[in-house]
Amino acid sequence: MKDHLAALTRNTMSLVGSALMLISAILFVSLMLIELLGAEGNPYLGIITYLILPAGGLLGFILVVWGIRRERRRAPEPVFPVIDLNLDATRKRLMMLILVVTVGAVVLTAAMSQGVHVMESTSFCGETCHSVMSPEYIAYQRSPHARVACVECHVGSGTDWFVRSKLSGAWQLVSITFNLYDRPIPTPVHHLRPSEGTCEQCHWPEKFYGVRSKMITSFSDDEANTEVKTILLLKVGGNDFAGSQGIHWHMDPDVEIRYRSDEKRRTMYEVELTTSDGPVKRFVKQTVKEENPEPMDWRVMDCVDCHNRPTHVYYTAEEAVDLALGRDFIAKDLPYVRREGLRAVRAGYASHDEARQGISTAINDFYRSEYPALAASRAEDIEEAGHVLGGLYASNVFPSMKIEWDTYPDFSGHYNSLGCNRCHAGDHATEDGDVIDSDCSLCHTIVAWDEASPEILELIPK
Secondary structure, three states, X not given: OHHHHHHHHHXXXXXXXXXXXXXXXXXXXXXXXXXXXXXXXXXXXXXXXXHHHHHHHHHHHHHHHXXXXXXXXXXXXXXXXXXXXXXXXXXXXXXXXXXXXXHHHHHHHHHHHHXXXXXXXXXXXXXXXXXXXXXXXXXXXXXXXXXXXXXXXXXOOOHHHHHXXXXXXXXXXXXXXXXXXXXXXXXXXXXXXXXXXXXXXXXXXXXXXXXXXXXXXXXXOOOOOOEEEEEEEEEOOEEEOOEEEOHHHHHOOOEEXXXXXXXXXXXXXXXXXXXXXXXXXXXXXXXXXXXXXXOOOOEEOOHHHOOOOOOOOOOOHHHHHHHHHHOOOOOOOOOOHHHHHHHHHOOOOOOHHXXXXXXXXXXXXXXXXXXXXXXXXXXXXXXXXXXXXXXXXXOOXXXXXXXXXXXXXXXXXXXXXXXXXXXXXXXXXXXXXXXXXXXXXXXXXXXXXXXXXXXXXXXXXX
């Protein structure tokens, strides 16, 4: 035993390992105590405390064992230590060793457990790799699922997908370290877990009965920025006692829809419908039939094929400006503010700082040139309009990641994207001439369309 302890101090490798273990242990305990006392850290501090320091301690232990083994091999007659439990000193040393190893194992296990917790936190996912994930994190924070942890959708429950996510994360770490990631991040994620294991843990599509109303407020490009409204009755539907109907007919257990498309799932080349009471139908897109495309493999349709942006929501320029006007973030009585705002935010900028400055300058220059009296009397409102428009740009467009206004379209409709019309455009037909229905009344009833004063609003109590 004494020889092995001597071997620990006689070689540089074991000394370095011992120092690494000691430093890692001191820093780990110190940082953990600071956290227990209530100090708020950041994702990087969590990574250091629960990932880097335990890994450093483990590396130190490996160096110690390796150094002792190498030192023993150099000895003239390497022998195993003789452990005589009849000696009081040997028993005390053995008990001390068992105690140290036990405490170390408990601490390392706790650190690994906390490390997993840190890696699955929303702050870790959104803030650690800031340059890459900043756009997604900003979009996530204003989404309907802003209170749902990232891992609940991107990983879900179960060991299988947990291991897959960690293996995927390891490659992501490599790609970020060596600047190998794509700009923008390509979508859709082709190896995302099926919706049954994520979305449907909270949502039950078969039970979304009935009709839901939807009102879309937008503004015209005229001088008065005329407010108009589109009101729809969405036939959400579901599998009720009357049989499957409405939009969620696509999710009926007795209906299976498969398709082949391009990588971005924007062009559906073939659609196959299988029902429990009819023959299989295959619809082929007629406008590309002669181009002999090479689509992706067959995919069974699920929630994310329509709800492709349920969380990381990016607005189009029109949506962003209309929302700001509708919520009175921008004064609606500024002449042509919508038209000029859209023109300003659609201009090309190299950075967010340049965009904020350029948009503010463009708005102020317009009113000074076209409405000089108004520019003097409403200077504060005009300045605020430029500020808000700059913020809209900075939260939807990211030049460093090559994300523009239309990079990530939302397919859960067809108001500002292809959406439903990827299939329901009247150009997918079978060999027998059956066509995928494109009748608007299948999914919604139009109550008002871009009307300034829809009559139905008069019936709603104010």
